[in-house]
Amino acid sequence: MSQIIWIARHANRLDFVNPDWFLTAERRYDPPLSEDGFLQAKQLAKRLQDEKIHHIFASPFLRTVQTANTVAEVLDLPIKLETGLSEWLNPEWMDEEPERHPIRELVQIYPRIDTSYTPLIAAKYPETNAQVRARSGQTARCLATDYSPENILLVGHGASVNGAVLGLAGTNTYQAEKVRLCSLFKLVREHPEWWIELKGDTSHLTEIEEMVRLN
Known part of the structure; x- marks a missing residue:
């Protein structure tokens, strides 16, 4: 029985558009989407609206x-x-463990968050590139197995998207690369093999960034 794993990078972030935001932000390493980022997210949603996705x-x-x-x-x-x-909790990007918005605050704003779900894998600051790839790859494999044969969407960051794709497809099939904002990967499994049907697709976006950044 086949299974499809969709993997997307988040849309554009406010501190990419306005770097000065970082200087006064309460949570410097947890920026929101920018105005065009929300538009990108809507375009991603439109791209996926007719796909049979069971879990996000x-x-x-x-x-x-x-x-x-x-x-x-x-x-x-x-x-x-x-x-x-x-x-990626990279000490070269972050001079301390990043403070995130508390889950209770997120749930008030985004009630679609499932508070009954318990995360499978921890992320610990600081970490190397090899460590972020290992934990995001393990996460993707665990979720694919636990929710098989249902189709799932993973929304992550440049480094964790790379790690998730590598964790499923393997290094013989995929070499890590810079992942564009709001780009989309589609991996299909016909047990036990995975193959990449879409790699870093941005055809759903009206605009893509000129400079591709990992974080």
């Missing part, structure tokens, strides 16, 4: 929750927050 999993960072929520509203699905899909 998202990193607990605000930008991934907002991206996932936009899709969830169109698909009429809850959102399961999975820390294994979190941002």
Whole structure:
């Protein structure tokens, strides 16, 4: 029986558009989507609206929750927050463990969040590139197995998207690359093999960024 795993990077973030936001932000490493980021998320949702997706999993960072929520509203699905899909907790980007918006606050704003879901994999600061790939890859494999044969959507970050794809397809099939904002991967399994049907697709977006950044 086949299974489809969709994997998306979050849409554009406010601090990419307005770097000065970082200087006064209460939670410097947990920015929201930018105005055009919300538009990208809507375009992603439109792309996925006719797909048979049964579950949505998202990193607990605000930008991934907002991206996932936009899709969830169109698909009429809850959102399961999975820390294994979190941002790369890179000490070169972050001088301290990132403070995220508390789950209780997120649930008030985004009631589609499933508070009964317990994350499978932890993300611990600081971590190396190898560690983020390992934990996001493990997360993708665990979710694919636990929810098989249902189709799922994972919403993560540049590094965790790479790790998730690598974790399913393997290094012989996929070499890590810079992942564009709000781009989409589609992996299909005919037991036991996975193959990549879409890789970093941005055809649903009216605009894509000129400079591709991992974080």
